[in-house]
């Protein structure tokens with residue numbers, strides 16, 4: 001081991017890697033992180049953080065609407081250029097803070113596209129580095145469309161840097177990125193068109209609530225075009241584009257955002273040459289996140305598995321690898337119930353067993369609680385907010401879905417209750433603050449849960 005430059009080299013500077021890098025460095029190992037773009041990766045620089053910061057005022061405006069005719073007057077609107085300046089002030093330096101933290105810890109940061117010479121040797125810009133173990137955390141990138149005029153189409157990273165809100169934005173796809181950004185753009189005053197090749201929207205989320213989101217977007221003036229694909233894009237001038245569709249219709253627009261999925265960063269790294277198996281979804285791993293080459297592991301979005309591609313799952317895998325490498329955990333990776341949120345307005349959050357699965361299974365019972373109406377005094381007049389509790393045969397909570405503005409906070413409490421297998425007695429042993437949305441949910445949940 002001592003002959004290598006590093007004990008562990010991490011390719012990719014996102015959440016999939018840096019948590020393990022820090023833990024292993026603190027344990028005294030020699031560590032390097034190779035990053036070709038920006039340390040911190042997608043989430044920190046051009047994903048979750050920028051998205052939620054820009055979404056803040058849209059969320060507030062959405063909540064203000066709950067009080068129309070109920071105590072709030074006046075018009076508030078989003079000033080996109082000012083909001084974008086605020087985003088730059090708060091996000092642009094984040095990677096420098098991370099870089100400082102890594103350097104202070106004694107981690108070597110090597111800038112450039114990493115490629116394999118052999119299973120223990122990586123090259124970057126004609127320099128070679130050796131490592132005992134190597135972790136691939138290279139993430140995903142937006143899938144581009146191979147059509148004439150594709151150079152006029154933007155991706156999520158461009159949107160999160162957009163200096164002005166275009167008058168009309170057209171989104172391609174009805175997945176997570178498209179629906180979140182369409183909600184935000186619509187609230188920021190843009191006319192929005194969403195084009196999809198089928199009628200499916202957000203297959204991973206409960207369709208009961210997806211339908212409500214779709215209707216609220218339609219009510220706000222958003223146009224959906226289903227069963228159509230873009231054939232080509234013509235540029236009329238700098239901000240006037242024409243999309244020709246497979247159904248022979250045309251859409252005139254000022255900005256096009258492609259959100260038709262994300263593909264793994266596995267090319268030009270010499271993976272096939274050294275025997276690391278990949279497929280269309282990413283890098284093939286076993287239950288220890290080990291690739292088909294014994295000293296090479298993979299973590300985060302680039303792993304080919306059915307685990308949701310999210311920052312907390314990348315972080316979980318990173319922490320798992322650190323413990324595995326330190327010999328603190330020798331077991332296969334075991335994922336707890338995974339909490340996730342769709343940041344539309346309102347939000348949809350879910351954890352554990354999915355609602356659409358539970359509703360058609362004899363294994364589970366579902367309790368639907370319209371907590372928005374029940375606890376209107378504390379839900380800021382959000383009368384459509386709803387939770388679904390999913391119980392197993394033992395009356396333990398195994399899943400939950402929350403539809404409402406505070407869903408991302410509420411789902412985390414429910415995730416804890418699931419992971420700790422908490423009973424009604426456990427919940428009643430805690431004194432929670434009142435009034436709050438969480439205490440409302442917990443008090444109802446305790447009525448259905450196993451007692452001890």
Ligand SMILES: Cc1cc2nc3c(=O)[nH]c(=O)nc-3n(C[C@H](O)[C@H](O)[C@H](O)COP(=O)(O)OP(=O)(O)OC[C@H]3O[C@@H](n4cnc5c(N)ncnc54)[C@H](O)[C@@H]3O)c2cc1C
Nearest residue numbers: 012014015016036041042043047114139300301309310311
């Ligand atoms: C618009 C958007 C919004 C999102 N919102 C959320 C959200 O709200 N909540 C949530 O949980 N998740 C969200 N995600 C998903 C989240 O960003 C990812 O799950 C997370 O970033 C995965 O981390 P990672 O380290 O696996 O990959 P990444 O963060 O993508 O990091 C991979 C890094 O590897 C580098 N790299 C690739 N190849 C090489 C190479 N050969 N050599 C050197 N470096 C290389 C890349 O430059 C990149 O920096 C969002 C994603 C997007 C795009």
Ligand SMILES: NC(=O)c1ccc[n+]([C@@H]2O[C@H](COP(=O)([O-])OP(=O)(O)OC[C@H]3O[C@@H](n4cnc5c(N)ncnc54)[C@H](O)[C@@H]3O)[C@@H](O)[C@H]2O)c1
Nearest residue numbers: 173174175176177178196197259260261262309341342343
């Ligand atoms: N809140 C969050 O957790 C969050 C937010 C943003 C992104 N993400 C991550 O980003 C990824 C989602 O990215 P996404 O929304 O781009 O992908 P997606 O897979 O969610 O959606 C892709 C959409 O594009 C459509 N599509 C595919 N090919 C098409 C074509 N040729 N023409 C028109 N439509 C087409 C699909 O039908 C689908 O609606 C996931 O990995 C997710 O985990 C998560």
